Amino acid sequence: MKVICSRSLFVDAINTVQKAVGTHTTLSILEGILFEASDSVKLTGYDSETGIEHTMPAEVLVPGQVVIAARLLGDVVRKLPEDTVKIEVNDNLMITIESGSSVFHLRGLSALDYPKIPIVEEARLLKVPQNKLIEMIRQTAFSASTDDSRPILNGVNVVLENGVLTLVAVDGFRLAVRHEEVEAKEESVSFIVPAKAMNEVARVLPNVEGDISIYYSHNHILFDSEETRLVSRLIRGEFMNYKGLIPSSAESSLVINTSHLLAACERASLIIESESKRFPVTFVSTSDSELQVSARTDVGTTEEDIEVKLTGKRFDIDFNPKYFIDILKVVPDEEIKIEFSGSVGPSVIKPLEGDRYAYMILPLRR
């Protein structure tokens, strides 16, 4: 094999597939990147749950394939001196990487031993705008659970129904829902994609307007953008029936500036150790036009007031500030509505108009 390519394209390709490369695996070949040269060059990372393929243009003088240790390859290519890189592999799987006067000889592994990424067979096709999908993932996937004891909640539920695409993520303490009307011919569809894979989709796909093709079968899903393809297994089972959980009415409703509340929560969490769940941020409606955000910990105390418009009852409630920060960072609107129902009832964050998104957070009980 002999290939000449651009160093910066090569770095981009490595960065794209590296997240799918296994770490601490029992199979050391999974800690490598599969490098395949035919008329262009395709890189693959696969940790047996998520696989990412990325194709880059290159001058292929002799086709071939090899597996290269991912971390090492990334480190080497990033440090190469010139923008042109020459990669050569001999029959003994010895790889030579040259750039300017710098030459590396690295040991490779046989591509024949690299596991096959599942082919999404008998797949059905769903097309949605790529930039919308990325936005929706960023606005929901963080709410999925990272606790492995309930695998269903490690996923994002993707639902298409009556021309509305919905993404939902729940970790048992908070919930994120995002709706978007799409032009799709398919009838109703529902599947659960691991949140980790969804986050990778949002990270590696370019944020462009065109449609992305999503192929899905019983067990797997393929996100197919032009240069990059991502395959993931699907999580089997029933997703949590979240619809009944979001209360239809509330005792108090607040209109508030998103960035002001975000900044206040971030300031309050400065004195709350991130690992400790012992200390909450406290929201108190001191009047119909003011919300007091405060925290009191072993380190000290902090307090500030934010201008709001309150309708309904006054309230005094405790939260894990991280839950609010996560949401406020991704909410696109300048102003939002937050509903409260007493000091142990759920809090719901909504847009002022419509129902494009809804977030529910459960409080800390004193």
Place this chain on the structure above:
Amino acid sequence: MVNNAILHVDMNNFFASVELLNRPELADLPVIVGGDEQSRRGVVLAKNQVAKALGIKTAETVFSARQKAPNLISLPPNFDQYEHYSKLARKLYERYSPYVEPFGLDECWLLLREDPDPEATAHLIRDEIKRTLGLTVSIGVSFTKVFAKLGSDYKKPDAVTVITRENYRDILWPLPVSSLLYVGKVTAEKLGSIGIRTIGQLAETEVRFLERLLGKTGRLLWDEANGIEEDKIALAAEKRQVKSIGNSMTLARDATSIGEITGALRWLAESVANRLESARLNGQTVQIMIKDNTFQTYTRQAKLSEPCAKRQEIFEKALELFNLNFDFSVPIRGLGLTVTDLGSADDPVQLCFEDLAKLQTKSKVRETVDALNERFGKVIDIGAKDVRIVGGSD
């Protein structure tokens, strides 16, 4: 005694005394609180003075106690009652001092600061407990926790013993070393093997020699015996930095079936849960220790779904661990149960969706109750745990 004094208050025959409050007619009979006699595995948890005088011992089987006293009255334990009285007593202590450190359900240390006459205060406490709760206590008054505890053991029931810097050698030094806190059977045997049988002999032994024999414990015991103490009594409001709470027992007979184990595990879970509760702590990891009759010990542990101090959950997890890990290929001699991963029970709790469903049901109950109260006056009061009728509006 000049400035600070330490009191150790021990509620006499606590479980049995609480039972007798409801059954005063039994006071002159031998009464025990114990497990199921029919199963032949139930053990004595507590006894009254009459039973004690007949030689009945805590942790022996109810069956063998019956041999000593054919007219024995055996009552089933009633832990909610014991906790209730334990809390009342602690509240009473806290009126005398903010420094109250519970030790189990029935014992507490108190620190009296700048008290000109701690002995008089001890008598006030003793009288007030007797008057308000109908229970007797014995109190040790001294300058270390260990001496105060030895003092409360010295004279029972309903008594106060003062151990001063002047008299401790006369009163405490003749006692056997095994009466010291932290001297178990093994340590007592080791000390006995080199001729140390009393606290006084321990106190007069070269400390370096004890350290060689017992390691760090050697220094600790020597300090205890000499009335030297680092350990402070925590403010009642402060939590001690406890890492784990556990208890263990040697079975009356080696166990060869699960039936013989469940009672013991339940009793251990009970006692651990009570101690967690009195320290206002929750734990998330349950660990069991098994000692077989070849003296091999094994420990196994597992996590609870959330931190708690509930006896039933701790018991069930312990039983599950036992069933998962042990058969009876070798008879089992001893059992231990420890809860770790402790956190304050007063920390806020992150509510989850399951709680939400429960709260929604509760709020419906509340709405109904509010409506009833509105109509008939305040007849129903919803507490944190239960609903009670507080009074009628005839």
